[in-house]
Amino acid sequence: MENTDFNHIAEKISQPLQILITTHSNPDGDAIGSSLALATYLKKKNHSVQVMVPDPYPDFLAWMTGHEEILVFTSDRAECINAIERADMIIAADYNNLGRLNDAAHFVRHSKAIKVLIDHHLNPSEEFDYLISISRISSTSEIVYNIIEKMGDRHLLDKEIAECIYAGIITDTGSLSYACNYVETYIIMAELFRLGIDGEHLHRLIYDTYSESRLRLLGYSISDQLVVLPEYHTAYITLSKNDLERFDHQIGDTEGVVNYALSIKDINLAALFMERDGIVKVSFRSKGSFAVNTLAAEYFNGGGHRNAAGANCSTTLEETILKFNQILPLYQTMLKSVY
Ligand code: 5GP
Numbered sequence: 001m002e003n004t005d006f007n008h009i010a011e012k013i014s015q016p017l018q019i020l021i022t023t024h025s026n027p028d029g030d031a032i033g034s035s036l037a038l039a040t041y042l043k044k045k046n047h048s049v050q051v052m053v054p055d056p057y058p059d060f061l062a063w064m065t066g067h068e069e070i071l072v073f074t075s076d077r078a079e080c081i082n083a084i085e086r087a088d089m090i091i092a093a094d095y096n097n098l099g100r101l102n103d104a105a106h107f108v109r110h111s112k113a114i115k116v117l118i119d120h121h122l123n124p125s126e127e128f129d130y131l132i133s134i135s136r137i138s139s140t141s142e143i144v145y146n147i148i149e150k151m152g153d154r155h156l157l158d159k160e161i162a163e164c165i166y167a168g169i170i171t172d173t174g175s176l177s178y179a180c181n182y183v184e185t186y187i188i189m190a191e192l193f194r195l196g197i198d199g200e201h202l203h204r205l206i207y208d209t210y211s212e213s214r215l216r217l218l219g220y221s222i223s224d225q226l227v228v229l230p231e232y233h234t235a236y237i238t239l240s241k242n243d244l245e246r247f248d249h250q251i252g253d254t255e256g257v258v259n260y261a262l263s264i265k266d267i268n269l270a271a272l273f274m275e276r277d278g279i280v281k282v283s284f285r286s287k288g289s290f291a292v293n294t295l296a297a298e299y300f301n302g303g304g305h306r307n308a309a310g311a312n313c314s315t316t317l318e319e320t321i322l323k324f325n326q327i328l329p330l331y332q333t334m335l336k337s338v339y
Protein backbone atom coordinates (compact mmCIF):
# COMPACT_ATOMS: atom_id res chain seq x y z
CA MET A 1 0.00 0.00 0.00
CA GLU A 2 2.98 2.24 -0.74
CA ASN A 3 2.30 5.63 -2.39
CA THR A 4 -1.16 5.86 -0.89
CA ASP A 5 -2.69 7.98 1.87
CA PHE A 6 -3.33 4.87 3.95
CA ASN A 7 -1.77 6.33 7.13
CA HIS A 8 -3.82 9.55 6.90
CA ILE A 9 -7.01 7.59 6.36
CA ALA A 10 -6.19 5.20 9.21
CA GLU A 11 -5.77 8.18 11.52
CA LYS A 12 -9.04 9.79 10.41
CA ILE A 13 -11.05 6.63 11.05
CA SER A 14 -9.55 6.11 14.50
CA GLN A 15 -12.52 8.13 15.85
CA PRO A 16 -16.17 7.09 15.26
CA LEU A 17 -17.52 8.90 12.19
CA GLN A 18 -20.65 9.19 10.10
CA ILE A 19 -19.41 7.54 6.89
CA LEU A 20 -21.17 7.47 3.52
CA ILE A 21 -19.85 4.92 1.02
CA THR A 22 -20.68 5.72 -2.60
CA THR A 23 -20.09 3.84 -5.81
CA HIS A 24 -20.52 4.36 -9.55
CA SER A 25 -23.69 4.35 -11.68
CA ASN A 26 -24.67 1.01 -13.22
CA PRO A 27 -23.15 -0.64 -10.14
CA ASP A 28 -21.42 -3.95 -10.87
CA GLY A 29 -20.29 -6.79 -8.61
CA ASP A 30 -17.13 -5.01 -7.53
CA ALA A 31 -18.97 -1.76 -6.86
CA ILE A 32 -21.53 -3.44 -4.59
CA GLY A 33 -19.10 -6.03 -3.19
CA SER A 34 -16.42 -3.53 -2.18
CA SER A 35 -18.96 -1.04 -0.77
CA LEU A 36 -20.76 -3.63 1.35
CA ALA A 37 -17.54 -5.29 2.54
CA LEU A 38 -16.27 -1.88 3.64
CA ALA A 39 -19.61 -1.03 5.25
CA THR A 40 -19.68 -4.20 7.37
CA TYR A 41 -16.04 -3.70 8.36
CA LEU A 42 -16.44 -0.02 9.28
CA LYS A 43 -19.57 -0.78 11.32
CA LYS A 44 -17.50 -3.26 13.33
CA LYS A 45 -15.10 -0.36 13.95
CA ASN A 46 -18.01 1.56 15.52
CA HIS A 47 -18.67 3.96 12.69
CA SER A 48 -22.14 4.83 11.55
CA VAL A 49 -22.20 3.73 7.91
CA GLN A 50 -24.53 4.16 4.95
CA VAL A 51 -24.06 2.94 1.36
CA MET A 52 -25.45 4.96 -1.55
CA VAL A 53 -25.61 4.09 -5.26
CA PRO A 54 -26.59 6.55 -8.02
CA ASP A 55 -29.03 4.11 -9.69
CA PRO A 56 -30.33 0.57 -9.11
CA TYR A 57 -28.07 -2.49 -9.12
CA PRO A 58 -28.94 -5.85 -10.72
CA ASP A 59 -30.90 -8.54 -8.86
CA PHE A 60 -28.05 -11.04 -9.14
CA LEU A 61 -26.16 -8.93 -6.59
CA ALA A 62 -29.08 -8.60 -4.20
CA TRP A 63 -27.89 -11.27 -1.75
CA MET A 64 -24.83 -9.68 -0.17
CA THR A 65 -25.03 -8.77 3.54
CA GLY A 66 -26.30 -5.22 3.92
CA HIS A 67 -27.75 -4.86 0.41
CA GLU A 68 -31.27 -4.14 1.76
CA GLU A 69 -29.98 -0.97 3.39
CA ILE A 70 -28.43 0.53 0.26
CA LEU A 71 -29.88 3.93 -0.63
CA VAL A 72 -30.54 4.48 -4.35
CA PHE A 73 -30.29 8.12 -5.43
CA THR A 74 -32.83 7.85 -8.27
CA SER A 75 -35.51 6.46 -5.93
CA ASP A 76 -34.51 7.72 -2.45
CA ARG A 77 -33.32 11.19 -3.49
CA ALA A 78 -34.26 13.13 -0.33
CA GLU A 79 -32.80 10.48 1.97
CA CYS A 80 -29.61 10.37 -0.10
CA ILE A 81 -29.15 14.15 -0.01
CA ASN A 82 -29.69 14.03 3.72
CA ALA A 83 -27.08 11.25 4.10
CA ILE A 84 -24.58 13.24 2.00
CA GLU A 85 -25.12 16.35 4.12
CA ARG A 86 -24.78 14.43 7.40
CA ALA A 87 -21.57 12.60 6.45
CA ASP A 88 -18.20 13.38 8.08
CA MET A 89 -16.48 11.21 5.49
CA ILE A 90 -17.56 10.20 1.99
CA ILE A 91 -15.80 7.22 0.47
CA ALA A 92 -15.75 6.75 -3.31
CA ALA A 93 -15.42 3.02 -3.90
CA ASP A 94 -14.60 1.59 -7.34
CA TYR A 95 -14.69 4.79 -9.41
CA ASN A 96 -12.23 7.57 -10.03
CA ASN A 97 -14.21 10.76 -10.56
CA LEU A 98 -17.37 12.15 -9.00
CA GLY A 99 -19.03 12.56 -12.41
CA ARG A 100 -19.80 8.84 -12.27
CA LEU A 101 -22.32 9.59 -9.51
CA ASN A 102 -24.58 11.28 -12.11
CA ASP A 103 -27.09 13.60 -10.37
CA ALA A 104 -25.65 12.80 -6.93
CA ALA A 105 -22.25 14.26 -7.95
CA HIS A 106 -23.35 17.86 -7.36
CA PHE A 107 -24.31 17.17 -3.75
CA VAL A 108 -21.15 15.20 -2.97
CA ARG A 109 -18.93 17.91 -4.52
CA HIS A 110 -20.54 20.52 -2.28
CA SER A 111 -20.39 18.46 0.88
CA LYS A 112 -17.88 19.42 3.56
CA ALA A 113 -17.10 15.78 4.34
CA ILE A 114 -13.57 14.40 4.00
CA LYS A 115 -13.51 12.69 0.60
CA VAL A 116 -11.63 9.41 0.34
CA LEU A 117 -11.08 7.42 -2.84
CA ILE A 118 -10.60 3.65 -2.73
CA ASP A 119 -10.26 2.38 -6.27
CA HIS A 120 -8.33 0.50 -8.95
CA HIS A 121 -8.95 2.67 -12.02
CA LEU A 122 -6.15 4.73 -13.53
CA ASN A 123 -6.01 8.52 -13.26
CA PRO A 124 -8.10 9.42 -10.19
CA SER A 125 -9.46 12.96 -10.34
CA GLU A 126 -8.32 15.70 -7.98
CA GLU A 127 -11.65 15.94 -6.14
CA PHE A 128 -10.53 13.73 -3.25
CA ASP A 129 -8.66 14.57 -0.02
CA TYR A 130 -7.08 11.14 0.40
CA LEU A 131 -6.52 8.30 -2.03
CA ILE A 132 -5.91 4.58 -2.01
CA SER A 133 -5.65 4.14 -5.77
CA ILE A 134 -3.90 0.98 -6.96
CA SER A 135 -4.57 0.14 -10.61
CA ARG A 136 -2.50 -3.07 -10.58
CA ILE A 137 -4.99 -4.80 -8.26
CA SER A 138 -7.82 -6.92 -9.74
CA SER A 139 -10.68 -5.15 -8.04
CA THR A 140 -11.60 -2.60 -5.42
CA SER A 141 -12.83 -5.52 -3.32
CA GLU A 142 -9.31 -6.94 -3.24
CA ILE A 143 -8.03 -3.52 -2.13
CA VAL A 144 -10.62 -3.54 0.68
CA TYR A 145 -9.26 -6.90 1.86
CA ASN A 146 -5.74 -5.41 1.87
CA ILE A 147 -6.90 -2.38 3.82
CA ILE A 148 -8.55 -4.48 6.54
CA GLU A 149 -5.39 -6.56 6.83
CA LYS A 150 -3.08 -3.54 6.89
CA MET A 151 -5.25 -1.92 9.58
CA GLY A 152 -4.35 -4.93 11.74
CA ASP A 153 -7.98 -6.04 11.68
CA ARG A 154 -7.77 -9.55 10.21
CA HIS A 155 -9.81 -10.73 13.19
CA LEU A 156 -12.74 -8.58 11.98
CA LEU A 157 -12.93 -10.43 8.65
CA ASP A 158 -15.90 -12.79 8.61
CA LYS A 159 -17.83 -14.94 6.15
CA GLU A 160 -20.19 -12.08 5.18
CA ILE A 161 -17.33 -9.72 4.34
CA ALA A 162 -15.54 -12.56 2.52
CA GLU A 163 -18.63 -13.21 0.36
CA CYS A 164 -18.74 -9.57 -0.75
CA ILE A 165 -15.03 -9.57 -1.57
CA TYR A 166 -15.39 -12.84 -3.48
CA ALA A 167 -18.25 -11.35 -5.56
CA GLY A 168 -16.12 -8.30 -6.38
CA ILE A 169 -13.05 -10.26 -7.42
CA ILE A 170 -15.00 -12.84 -9.44
CA THR A 171 -17.06 -10.28 -11.38
CA ASP A 172 -14.14 -7.92 -12.11
CA THR A 173 -11.91 -10.73 -13.38
CA GLY A 174 -14.46 -12.73 -15.41
CA SER A 175 -14.22 -15.56 -12.85
CA LEU A 176 -10.43 -15.23 -12.65
CA SER A 177 -9.87 -15.08 -16.39
CA TYR A 178 -8.43 -11.54 -16.80
CA ALA A 179 -6.86 -8.76 -14.70
CA CYS A 180 -5.65 -11.39 -12.24
CA ASN A 181 -2.11 -12.35 -13.18
CA TYR A 182 -0.79 -11.73 -9.67
CA VAL A 183 -0.31 -14.36 -7.03
CA GLU A 184 -1.78 -12.07 -4.33
CA THR A 185 -5.29 -12.39 -5.78
CA TYR A 186 -5.16 -16.18 -5.39
CA ILE A 187 -3.76 -16.00 -1.87
CA ILE A 188 -6.67 -13.73 -0.89
CA MET A 189 -9.10 -16.10 -2.63
CA ALA A 190 -7.75 -18.95 -0.52
CA GLU A 191 -8.23 -16.83 2.62
CA LEU A 192 -11.86 -16.16 1.63
CA PHE A 193 -12.48 -19.90 1.45
CA ARG A 194 -10.80 -20.30 4.84
CA LEU A 195 -13.34 -17.77 6.16
CA GLY A 196 -16.07 -20.21 5.16
CA ILE A 197 -17.48 -19.00 1.84
CA ASP A 198 -19.17 -21.49 -0.49
CA GLY A 199 -17.65 -20.43 -3.82
CA GLU A 200 -19.78 -22.73 -5.96
CA HIS A 201 -22.98 -21.46 -4.38
CA LEU A 202 -21.98 -17.80 -4.72
CA HIS A 203 -20.92 -18.31 -8.33
CA ARG A 204 -24.41 -19.70 -9.03
CA LEU A 205 -26.09 -16.77 -7.28
CA ILE A 206 -24.20 -14.41 -9.59
CA TYR A 207 -24.21 -16.28 -12.91
CA ASP A 208 -27.01 -18.87 -12.93
CA THR A 209 -30.01 -16.68 -12.26
CA TYR A 210 -31.03 -15.76 -15.81
CA SER A 211 -34.66 -15.15 -16.61
CA GLU A 212 -35.89 -16.77 -19.82
CA SER A 213 -36.09 -13.37 -21.53
CA ARG A 214 -32.51 -12.53 -20.54
CA LEU A 215 -31.24 -15.73 -22.13
CA ARG A 216 -33.29 -15.07 -25.27
CA LEU A 217 -31.90 -11.52 -25.44
CA LEU A 218 -28.40 -13.01 -25.33
CA GLY A 219 -29.31 -15.42 -28.16
CA TYR A 220 -30.77 -12.60 -30.26
CA SER A 221 -27.71 -10.37 -29.59
CA ILE A 222 -25.39 -13.03 -30.91
CA SER A 223 -27.42 -14.48 -33.79
CA ASP A 224 -29.00 -11.29 -35.16
CA GLN A 225 -27.09 -8.28 -33.90
CA LEU A 226 -23.43 -9.24 -34.03
CA VAL A 227 -21.26 -7.51 -36.65
CA VAL A 228 -17.81 -8.99 -37.27
CA LEU A 229 -15.11 -6.96 -39.00
CA PRO A 230 -12.19 -9.38 -39.50
CA GLU A 231 -9.96 -6.74 -41.14
CA TYR A 232 -10.07 -4.74 -37.90
CA HIS A 233 -10.10 -7.77 -35.56
CA THR A 234 -13.27 -6.22 -34.19
CA ALA A 235 -16.79 -7.40 -33.41
CA TYR A 236 -19.70 -5.43 -32.03
CA ILE A 237 -23.32 -5.85 -30.97
CA THR A 238 -26.05 -3.21 -31.17
CA LEU A 239 -29.22 -3.22 -29.09
CA SER A 240 -31.86 -0.57 -29.73
CA LYS A 241 -34.51 0.57 -27.28
CA ASN A 242 -37.01 -1.57 -29.21
CA ASP A 243 -34.81 -4.66 -28.91
CA LEU A 244 -34.51 -4.17 -25.17
CA GLU A 245 -38.25 -3.67 -24.73
CA ARG A 246 -39.00 -6.73 -26.81
CA PHE A 247 -36.98 -8.87 -24.42
CA ASP A 248 -38.34 -7.16 -21.28
CA HIS A 249 -34.89 -5.85 -20.41
CA GLN A 250 -34.08 -5.59 -16.70
CA ILE A 251 -31.02 -3.95 -15.14
CA GLY A 252 -28.06 -6.30 -15.47
CA ASP A 253 -29.55 -8.37 -18.32
CA THR A 254 -26.86 -7.30 -20.80
CA GLU A 255 -24.01 -7.88 -18.33
CA GLY A 256 -21.47 -10.13 -20.05
CA VAL A 257 -23.00 -9.94 -23.54
CA VAL A 258 -19.99 -8.04 -24.93
CA ASN A 259 -17.65 -10.83 -23.84
CA TYR A 260 -19.21 -13.21 -26.36
CA ALA A 261 -18.13 -10.92 -29.19
CA LEU A 262 -14.59 -10.96 -27.79
CA SER A 263 -14.57 -14.74 -27.52
CA ILE A 264 -14.18 -15.12 -31.31
CA LYS A 265 -10.71 -16.22 -32.41
CA ASP A 266 -8.58 -13.30 -33.64
CA ILE A 267 -11.11 -10.73 -32.47
CA ASN A 268 -9.18 -8.34 -30.22
CA LEU A 269 -11.72 -5.54 -29.77
CA ALA A 270 -15.39 -5.95 -28.91
CA ALA A 271 -18.10 -3.40 -28.27
CA LEU A 272 -21.73 -3.35 -27.18
CA PHE A 273 -23.88 -0.32 -28.03
CA MET A 274 -27.10 -0.04 -26.09
CA GLU A 275 -29.81 2.59 -26.45
CA ARG A 276 -31.06 3.59 -23.02
CA ASP A 277 -33.09 6.56 -21.73
CA GLY A 278 -31.91 9.02 -24.37
CA ILE A 279 -28.25 8.01 -24.17
CA VAL A 280 -26.14 5.27 -25.71
CA LYS A 281 -24.31 3.11 -23.22
CA VAL A 282 -21.16 1.60 -24.71
CA SER A 283 -19.11 -1.28 -23.33
CA PHE A 284 -15.66 -1.98 -24.74
CA ARG A 285 -13.56 -5.10 -24.16
CA SER A 286 -10.18 -6.03 -25.57
CA LYS A 287 -7.48 -8.67 -25.47
CA GLY A 288 -3.82 -8.21 -24.58
CA SER A 289 -2.13 -4.85 -25.07
CA PHE A 290 -4.98 -3.06 -26.84
CA ALA A 291 -6.13 -0.35 -24.39
CA VAL A 292 -9.87 0.29 -24.63
CA ASN A 293 -9.78 2.86 -21.80
CA THR A 294 -7.71 5.14 -24.05
CA LEU A 295 -10.09 4.66 -26.97
CA ALA A 296 -13.11 5.25 -24.70
CA ALA A 297 -11.60 8.43 -23.23
CA GLU A 298 -10.35 9.90 -26.51
CA TYR A 299 -13.45 9.41 -28.62
CA PHE A 300 -16.39 8.74 -26.33
CA ASN A 301 -15.68 10.70 -23.15
CA GLY A 302 -15.56 7.46 -21.17
CA GLY A 303 -12.88 5.46 -19.39
CA GLY A 304 -12.14 2.29 -17.46
CA HIS A 305 -9.42 -0.34 -17.51
CA ARG A 306 -7.08 -1.47 -20.28
CA ASN A 307 -9.24 -4.45 -21.25
CA ALA A 308 -12.68 -3.30 -20.04
CA ALA A 309 -13.98 0.22 -20.47
CA GLY A 310 -17.21 2.04 -21.10
CA ALA A 311 -18.88 5.31 -21.98
CA ASN A 312 -22.24 7.03 -21.97
CA CYS A 313 -22.80 8.98 -25.19
CA SER A 314 -25.38 11.64 -25.91
CA THR A 315 -25.19 10.92 -29.66
CA THR A 316 -27.80 8.69 -31.33
CA LEU A 317 -27.22 4.97 -31.71
CA GLU A 318 -26.49 5.41 -35.43
CA GLU A 319 -24.09 8.31 -34.86
CA THR A 320 -22.23 6.43 -32.13
CA ILE A 321 -21.78 3.33 -34.29
CA LEU A 322 -20.74 5.44 -37.30
CA LYS A 323 -18.08 7.15 -35.18
CA PHE A 324 -16.82 3.78 -33.94
CA ASN A 325 -16.53 2.51 -37.51
CA GLN A 326 -14.72 5.68 -38.55
CA ILE A 327 -12.02 5.41 -35.90
CA LEU A 328 -11.26 1.71 -36.48
CA PRO A 329 -8.81 2.36 -39.36
CA LEU A 330 -6.71 4.47 -36.94
CA TYR A 331 -6.23 1.41 -34.76
CA GLN A 332 -5.85 -1.20 -37.52
CA THR A 333 -2.15 -1.87 -36.90
CA MET A 334 -2.50 -1.99 -33.11
CA LEU A 335 -5.44 -4.36 -33.40
CA LYS A 336 -3.48 -6.82 -35.50
CA SER A 337 -1.07 -8.00 -32.81
CA VAL A 338 -2.02 -7.59 -29.17
CA TYR A 339 0.26 -10.22 -27.60
P1 5GP B 1 -19.15 -1.94 -18.38
O1 5GP B 1 -18.86 -2.11 -19.83
O2 5GP B 1 -19.13 -3.25 -17.67
O3 5GP B 1 -20.33 -1.08 -18.11
O4 5GP B 1 -17.93 -1.12 -17.81
C1 5GP B 1 -16.62 -1.61 -17.85
C2 5GP B 1 -15.71 -0.66 -17.12
O5 5GP B 1 -15.67 0.57 -17.85
C3 5GP B 1 -16.22 -0.27 -15.75
O6 5GP B 1 -15.64 -1.07 -14.77
C4 5GP B 1 -15.75 1.14 -15.60
O7 5GP B 1 -14.43 1.11 -15.16
C5 5GP B 1 -15.69 1.68 -17.00
N1 5GP B 1 -16.84 2.52 -17.40
C6 5GP B 1 -18.06 2.11 -17.80
N2 5GP B 1 -18.84 3.16 -18.14
C7 5GP B 1 -18.09 4.25 -17.95
C8 5GP B 1 -18.32 5.66 -18.13
O8 5GP B 1 -19.39 6.11 -18.54
N3 5GP B 1 -17.28 6.50 -17.82
C9 5GP B 1 -16.07 6.04 -17.37
N4 5GP B 1 -15.11 6.92 -17.08
N5 5GP B 1 -15.83 4.73 -17.19
C10 5GP B 1 -16.80 3.85 -17.48
Ligand code: MN
Nearest residue numbers: 030094140172
Ligand atom coordinates in the same frame (compact mmCIF):
# COMPACT_ATOMS: atom_id res chain seq x y z
MN1 MN C 1 -13.86 -2.58 -10.09
